[in-house]
Every structure is written in C-alpha cells, then in structure tokens.
Amino acid sequence: MSDIPTDLKYTDSHEWIRDDGDGTVTVGITDHAQDALGDLVFVELPEVGKQFAAKDACAVVESVKAASDIYAPLAGEVVEVNRALDSAPETINADPYGEGWIFQLKRSGDDAAQVLLDADAYERVLEDEA
Amino acid sequence: MGFKTPLYDAQIALGAKVVPFGGWDMPLHYGSQLDEHHAVRRAAGVFDVSHMQPVDISGPAAKPYLQYLLANDVDKLAQPGRALYSCMLNEQAGVVDDLICYYLAPGHYRPVTNAATADKDLAWMQDNAAGFDVTITRRDDLAMLAVQGPAARSKAEALLPEFIRTAAMALKPFHAVAGKDWLLGRTGYTGEDGFEIMLPAFEARALWDGLLDAGVTPCGLGARDTLRLEAGMNLYGQDMDENTDPLAAGLGWTIAWAPPERNFIGRTALEARRTAPELPRFVGLLLTGRGVLRAHQRVLLGGEPAGEVTSGGFSPTLGRSIALARLAPAAVPEITEATEVAVDIRGKAVAARVVKPPFVRNGRPRIEL
Structure with missing residues (x-):
C-alpha cells in the first residue's frame, strides 16, 4: 500500500501539495506515482519566475519506462x-x-475552480484506478 | 489476464511488478530496474523468458525448409550444437520475426520466436511448409531461463544436471548442448556472458530457486530492455517489423547472400532493395544534451527531419541516454560516425551524436562519452 501523508493535499494526477503557510506551496509527486513510474532518470524542472495556470503541464519526470507530465496543482x-x-x-x-x-x-489566487483532494479522497482515487 | 509462465507464483512472491507483454503476464521488475541492470553488468541476473516460443522443426526436409524460410542460412551450422540468429522475411522482405535457430541433430532444428509473434510465426511456418517433408511442433512443454552476467556461468554450474554440466561449461559463445529435453546455449540478449536454458517446465522452479539461492538477482523485462539497448541489439516490433527490411534495421549481416542460387522468402525483394541507390541507415545515438531519447522522436540534421528514433532510453551503465535510430536515405550521405545531430524532444531540439553500437559490452563502455 502506498504512503499518503494526511498533512498534504493531492490532485487526481498524482501531485502532492504542501501549504507552506506564507502564500507558497511545495509540489512533488506521490509515492504511488513514483512507484508506478519506476526508477526515475531525468527531471525537467520548470523555470523560476514562470507563471502557470492550474492544471498547466509545467515539469516532466522521466523514468526508465516513460516520460510523464507534472501539472501545476x-x-x-x-x-x-x-x-x-x-x-x-x-x-x-x-x-x-x-x-x-x-x-x-x-499562489496567484486565480484557481478557485481547482479542487485539491485530502488524503482520504486521494486514496479513493487510487482505489478507483486499481 | 495473460498466459502465465511456470514461475509466475514465485515471481509474485518476490514482489514482481507484473505487466502484460505479448499476451503474457510478465515481471517488469522486482523493485528497481536499475539495480537489476547493474547486477547483470557486474555479477549475475536471471530472466524468466518462458514467454518465448520454441518450435521444433523435424523431418528429412528440415534443413532445406529452413534454408527457404530464413534469410540467414542454416547450412552455416556445421554440426549439432550450433546456433544462428536470423530474420524470417515475407515476400516483400519485411521482417515477420527475428529468431535464434538451434541445430539439435541432423533433421532436427529449433527456432525460438518472440512471444507476441508466436501465433503469427507458427501460421507462417505452416503456410510455407507445403512441399517440404517436415513436422512443425510448438514446444509449450518447455520453460526458458536466461542467466546473464560475468558470474552467470559459474553460479549456474552446480545447478546444471550432470548429463550436460561438463559440456555446458566448455561451450564457446553461440554454441549449445542438449540432453533429456534440456537445451543450453551460451547465448543471450544482454551483451554479457551467460546461458540461455530451455528445460521441461516442471523443472524450471528448482533451477530458478537454486539460482536465487546462489545469489543471482531476479531481473524483469525492464532491465532486459535497457541491457539489450546498451548491447545494440534490435527489438522486434520496435526496431523492425513487417514493413522494415533487415537492411534498414542494421541487420544486413544476418542475410546469407551466398550461395546465389539459394532461394529464400523475400530474397527477390531484398536483392532489388540492396542495389537501390539510396538506403536508409541504422545508427546509434548518444544524447549529449539533457533529456531521454524515446522511440518515435524525430532526428534532425541542420534543423530538418533526418530520421526517427526506433528504440531509446536511459543507459544505466553510461549514465546517459542512448538510442537506435533509422536515418532517411536523403540524410545518409551527410551523416557519418560522430556527426552532431539533434533530436526533437517535446518540441525542443536536443543535441545528440551519431555513434556505432554496441554502446556497452561485457560491462564496459564501447563508445566515447
């Protein structure tokens, strides 16, 4: 079973989001995502200063298996x-x-429509995918 | 749900990540594909390749039949216990499959085909057997393990049945020994020393467990793919298929043109192709910029399309991305080894260099980084 910390928020595209409490959030990919991708061998990071709308593809992780987009949550x-x-x-x-x-x-605050998932809701996403 | 090999339960117990492959449920890896890759380059790994399909061709016309069926010539197999890599072509010289053909005894050969193509291959073999006195038998009673790496043969030695052990340890590369439904070849798909072992399915578990107990690393199809790519070996369905002839896939060396009177399927089309003024060229690429090469990315020369990546990925041994690529005939005159090209990776032209495969053999890099 994959690890889903309860203090984080999630997207159904397998990013996690940590509220840093100062108007910024830190983003990564979930334990489930890294496990599904396999050994990661390359990360294309976004440029500092670049603006993204919610759900924009903004980074790429590549594993031994495949490339996968990371979306701005x-x-x-x-x-x-x-x-x-x-x-x-x-x-x-x-x-x-x-x-x-x-x-x-x-955060620019223009993302009212984007709903983040809590740990329970993300776990249900994983159950539905399985 | 796909077919399962006799080792499926053992693999699940090891925590295998299972994926569908060619109609089979096969292990992709057992935790880390990279660790498995390194284990084969540095020590020894074992792959369950029971999804591959051995086919026995026997009868008085077995040899002339295979000389007609295959682009390489089984006449090169001077005595039983030799093996030959060949393409099986259609009339247009497209590759129906690539296979290794073992010579077991006069009038008895055993080609081993890919899993995904097995049904198609069997039908093709049957359809082209008219007029030849041969029996074609699918050997679904056999399992197949590949134990590969510098320590593979020594780790396997004690586990081999006595009736082939001494002969097995004395084999030269691409030679094989058979006995009591075991067939063991000093062959592989990794660029390392080792054995490929066919054996009765009911005996596979004991050999598998014995190899693991001896410290051999279980490896999945993921590592098999990165190892074969580093070794510069083609993968059917990716580097060549029914619409690609061997000359366009770097497999010209597997075509036996002599003697000219040997008529094999696809020969006429291949002869015409061979004398064409411009041929595509199959090359290796080393990515010098950042990223990962993947199949179907476009190769660019001076900003213009010059070909396509057929197999690409990350080379764990080199720590860089490598690929096999097919260059369009128009680009061939301008490209030699060491030519700087670019590859279109998600809309960006990333620098790459043309190199000559293999990239890695016997644990060592074979190209300049």
Missing part, C-alpha cells in the same frame, strides 16, 4: 525548483514527500 509563479534533482532524480523514488520535492509555487 494551483495557479501561481514558480519561486524555487529542486536543483538537486538534476544530478539525482532517483531522490524522488527514495523520498517522494521530502527531499524529492520538485518545485515551489507562489
């Missing part, structure tokens, strides 16, 4: 990216909710 501007992933993409496999974070967004 909320609207905002990229304020930081995890440069350590350039040389160690496998960090996402080892620690998807910690050292394997991908980018940080400063």
